[in-house]
Amino acid sequence: MTMCARKTLLRISLVATLAFGLIMVEGLQSDNTVSAQDVQVSGPLAGAPAVMNQRLWRDMRLHVEPFFAFTIGDEYSRSLIVGGELRFHFLDWFGIGGWGGYSVGQLDTNLTKEIRDKGGVTNANRLDLPTNDGYPDQIGRLDWWSGVEAHFVPFRGKLAMFQKVFVDADLDFFVGAAFIGVEERKNVEGVPAQPPAEAGISDCIIEGETGIDPGCVGSQSARSKRVVIAPSFGVAFSAFFKEFVGISFRWRGIPFKYNTSGTDNNRDGQIDSDDRLRQFNNMFTVGVIFTLPPKIKTTR
Amino acid sequence: MAAFWLTLPPAAEAQMEFSLDEVEEEEAKAAEKQTSEGDLIEELAASDDTASDSPAEPEPQREEIAEEIYAVQQIYALRLKRVELAPSAAFTLNDPYLKRYGLGFAMNYWFTNVLALGVNFIWYDWGTDPLSRGTDLVPRIQNQFRLGVPINDWQFGLWANFTYVPFYGKFKVRKKIFQWDAYLIGGVGLMRTQPIPVFDPERRSFDWQNNVAFNVGAGLRIFLTRYLTFFAEFRAYMWPDKFENLRVDPAVPEDSSTWLESGSTFVANTSIQIGFTLFLPIKFEYRLPK
Numbered sequence: 001m002t003m004c005a006r007k008t009l010l011r012i013s014l015v016a017t018l019a020f021g022l023i024m025v026e027g028l029q030s031d032n033t034v035s036a037q038d039v040q041v042s043g044p045l046a047g048a049p050a051v052m053n054q055r056l057w058r059d060m061r062l063h064v065e066p067f068f069a070f071t072i073g074d075e076y077s078r079s080l081i082v083g084g085e086l087r088f089h090f091l092d093w094f095g096i097g098g099w100g101g102y103s104v105g106q107l108d109t110n111l112t113k114e115i116r117d118k119g120g121v122t123n124a125n126r127l128d129l130p131t132n133d134g135y136p137d138q139i140g141r142l143d144w145w146s147g148v149e150a151h152f153v154p155f156r157g158k159l160a161m162f163q164k165v166f167v168d169a170d171l172d173f174f175v176g177a178a179f180i181g182v183e184e185r186k187n188v189e190g191v192p193a194q195p196p197a198e199a200g201i202s203d204c205i206i207e208g209e210t211g212i213d214p215g216c217v218g219s220q221s222a223r224s225k226r227v228v229i230a231p232s233f234g235v236a237f238s239a240f241f242k243e244f245v246g247i248s249f250r251w252r253g254i255p256f257k258y259n260t261s262g263t264d265n266n267r268d269g270q271i272d273s274d275d276r277l278r279q280f281n282n283m284f285t286v287g288v289i290f291t292l293p294p295k296i297k298t299t300r
Numbered sequence: 301m302a303a304f305w306l307t308l309p310p311a312a313e314a315q316m317e318f319s320l321d322e323v324e325e326e327e328a329k330a331a332e333k334q335t336s337e338g339d340l341i342e343e344l345a346a347s348d349d350t351a352s353d354s355p356a357e358p359e360p361q362r363e364e365i366a367e368e369i370y371a372v373q374q375i376y377a378l379r380l381k382r383v384e385l386a387p388s389a390a391f392t393l394n395d396p397y398l399k400r401y402g403l404g405f406a407m408n409y410w411f412t413n414v415l416a417l418g419v420n421f422i423w424y425d426w427g428t429d430p431l432s433r434g435t436d437l438v439p440r441i442q443n444q445f446r447l448g449v450p451i452n453d454w455q456f457g458l459w460a461n462f463t464y465v466p467f468y469g470k471f472k473v474r475k476k477i478f479q480w481d482a483y484l485i486g487g488v489g490l491m492r493t494q495p496i497p498v499f500d501p502e503r504r505s506f507d508w509q510n511n512v513a514f515n516v517g518a519g520l521r522i523f524l525t526r527y528l529t530f531f532a533e534f535r536a537y538m539w540p541d542k543f544e545n546l547r548v549d550p551a552v553p554e555d556s557s558t559w560l561e562s563g564s565t566f567v568a569n570t571s572i573q574i575g576f577t578l579f580l581p582i583k584f585e586y587r588l589p590k
Contacts, residue, residue, distance in 0.1 A: 051472060075396060075437065111396065111441070118546075120446030128444035159469030159482075169469060263444045 054299040055168055057240050057291065058089035058153060065248060067287030069101060073280070075260050076112045076139040080105035083145065085287065093153045097174075100146035108136055123200030127190040127271065128263040130204075130216040137221040138262035140184045142281070147232050147254075149176030159239070169239040178232035178254045180281075185262035186222035188213075189270040201269065219271075220262075230256035236285075244294035250285035376470075376479035377526040378584050379410035386531065388575025390422050395569070397451055399433045400424060404573060408463055416463040419489075424454040430496055450543035450561075452493045454569075455508055457537060459489030459515050479523040483533075486516040491537065495544040495560065504544065504559045513539035519573075527582040532574045540564035 069081040083101020090096075116135045129135060156170035190201035191212060204216035213219050234252035241247070257276035259265070265275040390402035401424070408418030430453040431438075441447050468481035491513035497504040519533025542560045549558045 073393065115441075115445045115447060118447055122446065125444055125446055129446075155471045155473055157469050157471035157477075157480075159467050162466050171471075261440070261444065263440070265440070 049299070052300065055240075055243075056092045056297045056299065057156075057168060057170070057238075057246070058095060059092040059297060061089055061296075062292040063087040063089070063095075063097070064290045064292065065287040067101070067248075067250070067285045069250075069252075069283045069285035071142070071281060071283045073282060074109060075279075076109055077136075077141055077260075078107045078109065079103040079142050079283075080107065081145060081283065081285075087151060089151070089153075092156075095151045095153075096149070097151060098146070098148045100144070102144050103142060106141055108139075112136055112139060123193045123202055126201045126216050127188065127204065127269070128261075130220045134217070134220040138185045138219075140182065140258050140260045140262060142180055143183050143225070144181040145178065145254075146180075147176055147178035149174040149232060167239045167241055169237065172236040172238055172248070172250075173234075174236070175231070175233040178230050180228045180230065180254065180256065181225065182228050182258050183223055183225050184259045185271060186219065186224040187270070187272045188216065188219040188222070190216070190264070192269075228256045228258065230254050234282075238289060240289070243296040244291045246289035246291070248285070248287045248289055250287065251282065252285065253280060253282040255280045374586060375413070375468075377523050377579065378413060378586070379416070379465075379579065380413045380584075382410050382584065383580045384408040384410065384416065384418070384577050385580065386420075386575055386577040388531070388573045390535075390571045390573045392569055392571045396437050397435060397449055398430060399435065400454065400569075400571075401426075402454075402457075402571075404575070406461075406577075408461075414465040417461075418463065419458065419460050420487075421456065421458050423456045425456065448499055448546055450498060450546060451496050452541055452543060452567075453496055455492040455494065457489060457491045457513060459487045459513065459537075461485050461487030461515070481521050483519050483521065484517070485519065485533070485535070486514075488512070488514050491539045491541075493539075493541055495542065497544060499544055499546055500548045500553060500559075503553050504556075506544070506559070509542060511539040511541055513537055521577065526584070527579040529577045529579075530574075531577055532572065535571050535573055537569040537571065539567055541567045 063086070065085040065087070067081075067083055067085060069083065071079045071081075080103065081101040082104050083099060085097060085099035087095050087097030112135065115129070116132055119129050119132050119135065121129050121132060130138075151172050151174045153170050153172050156168070158166060158168050160166050187207035189205045189207070191203040191205060193200050193202035201216070204213040204219045205211075206213050206219050206222050209222075232252055232254045234250060236248045236250035238246050238248040255278060257278050259271070259275050260277065260279060262271070263275065264271050265277055268274065384407065386404075386406040386408070388404040388406065390404050392400040392402075402422040404420060404422040406418060406420035408416040410416040430451070434451075438449055438451075441449055463483050463485045465481050465483045467483075468479070471478045471480060489512075491511045492508050493511060494508045495506040497506065515535055515537045517533050517535035519531055521529045521531040523529050542564055545559055545561050549555060552558065
C-alpha cells in the first residue's frame with residue numbers, strides 16, 4: 001500500500017514537474033523579444049498553419065545511417081571511424097537510437113611525430129619515454145565506439161542550394177551515453193636507478209608480469225584494454241533529397257578520462273589509473289540516411 | 301512570322317488555318333486596341349477628362365482560366381548594394397599549446413545578392429604574457445619528453461575576402477520562422493606574428509614579422525531582423541611562419557641570424573568566430589518586375 005502511494009506521488013511529482021517546465025517554456029516564449037519574421041497573413045491564408053503539406057521525415061520512421069567519422073582536437077592520435085546508426089522516431093521531433101563504429105585507422109598527430117623524432121631520453125624521464133622510436137606504441141588509442149541517444153529535432157526548414165536545388169533540412173540535437181573501447185599503456189611501476197647512475201628511473205616492473213623490464217622498453221608496447229562509459233551529446237544537420245534518402249553532418253562530443261600520452265602524469269613514479277586526464281573527445285561524422293518505410297507522410 | 305508559325309504545336313496549327321492577309325488584319329486591330337486601353341497604372345494616372353467619361357462595363361469573362369498560380373515568398377532580406385558590418389569574437393580551436401582569443405571586425409559590400417567583397421580584421425595581442433595562456437600540455441611535453449616547443453605570439457590578421465552565399469533557407473521554431481543563409485568565404489591578407497624566446501630568452505628577442513596569409517571558411521547567418529543577424533563561422537587561416545631556432549649556436553649565440561629556423565613552418569589556425577552583422581542601409585526596397 002505504501003509502495004503504491006509512493007509510486008502515485010512519484011508520478012504526480014513527475015507530471016507536475018513536466019507541466020511546470022512546459023508552462024515556464026511557454027511563458028518565456030510568449031514574452032519573446034527576438035523579432036524574427038512573424039507569420040502575419042491576411043486574406044484567404046489567415047489562420048492557416050505556418051507550414052502546409054509539411055513532409056514528416058521522421059514521424060514513425062526508422063532511420064538507418066551508415067557513416068564515416070573522424071575525431072578532432074586529439075593530442076597524439078586521431079581515429080578514423082566507420083560505423084552505423086539506427087534511430088526510430090516516435091514523433092517528428094523525438095526519437096531514440098543507437099550507434100556504433102570501429103576505428104579503421106589511427107593517424108598520429110604532428111606532436112607524436114615530433115616526440116618520436118626529437119624527444120630526449122634520460123633516466124629522469126625513462127618512465128615517460130623509454131625510447132623515441134617506440135613512442136607511437138605507448139599512446140592511448142580508441143578502438144571502438146557505441147552509444148544510445150535520445151534525439152530532439154526542434155528546428156526544421158528548407159534550404160536552397162545555388163538557387164537551383166531545394167531540400168528539406170533540420171537540426172537534430174541528441175544526448176545519451178557512449179561506450180568506448182580504450183586501449184592504453186599497461187600499468188607500470190618504475191624502479192629507481194641505483195648509484196652511481198644518475199637519479200631517476202632505470203627499469204620498470206610491468207603489472208601482471210614477473211621480472212624486471214630493463215630500461216622500461218617492454219612496457220612501452222604493453223597494452224591494457226577497458227570499456228569507458230561516458231556522456232555523449234551533439235548536433236546534426238540533416239538534409240533530405242528523396243523521400244527515403246538524406247545526408248547528415250554530425251558533431252558529437254564525448255568527454256572522458258584516459259591516458260592519452262601513456263606517461264606518468266602525476267609524477268608518482270608509476271603509470272596507473274591516476275594518470276588519466278580528462279579529454280574532450282569529439283568527432284565529426286558524415287552519414288547517409290535511409291528511411292523506412294520509404295513512403296513519407298505529409299500534414300494537411 | 302515564320303518563327304511564330306514554327307513554335308506553334310501541331311494541334312494549334314490544325315485549328316488555325318488563316319490566310320496571311322487575315323492574320324495581318326487581326327494584328328493591326330490588336331495593336332489599335334492596345335494603344336487605346338493602356339495598362340492599369342496609365343489609366344489611373346490619366347486626366348480627369350478621361351476619368352469623367354462613363355466607365356465601360358467590364359466584359360464578362362468568356363473563358364475559364366485554369367492556370368496554376370504559385371505564391372512565391374519574397375526573399376526576407378536582400379543584401380544587394382548593402383554594406384555589412386560584423387563585429388565578432390574569434391576562438392582558436394586547434395592550438396594545443398596556447399589559448400588564443402581575438403576580437404574581429406569585418407566589413408563587406410554586397411555587389412550582388414549572393415556575392416560580396418570585403419575585409420576582416422582580428423586583434424589577438426592583449427598585452428599579457430602569452431605563456432600565461434599556455435595549456436598544461438607545454439610543461440608536460442618539456443618534462444616528459446625533454447622537448448622544447450617553439451611558440452609564436454600573434455598580434456593581428458588582416459584579410460581581403462570574397463563571400464558567396466550558395467545556400468539559404470528558413471527554419472520554423474514553433475510559430476516563428478527564422479531566415480538563414482550559409483556562406484563560403486575566402487581571401488588573402490597578412491598575419492603579424494612574433495616568436496616567443498624560449499630556448500635562449502636571455503639573449504634572443506624577436507620583432508613582429510608580417511606573413512602572407514590565406515583563409516577559407518564557411519558560416520551560418522540567422523536573420524533576427526531584416527538588417528540584424530547573428531552569425532557563426534568556421535575559418536581556417538593559413539600562413540608560412542618562422543619559429544625560434546631550437547638550437548643555440550655555442551660559438552656565436554648573439555648572432556641574430558641564427559635565432560630563427562632556416563625554413564618556414566606552415567601554420568593553420570582553425571577558429572570559430574561568432575558575432576553579429578548589421579546591414580546598412582537598414583531599409584531597402586523591393587523592385588518588382590511589372
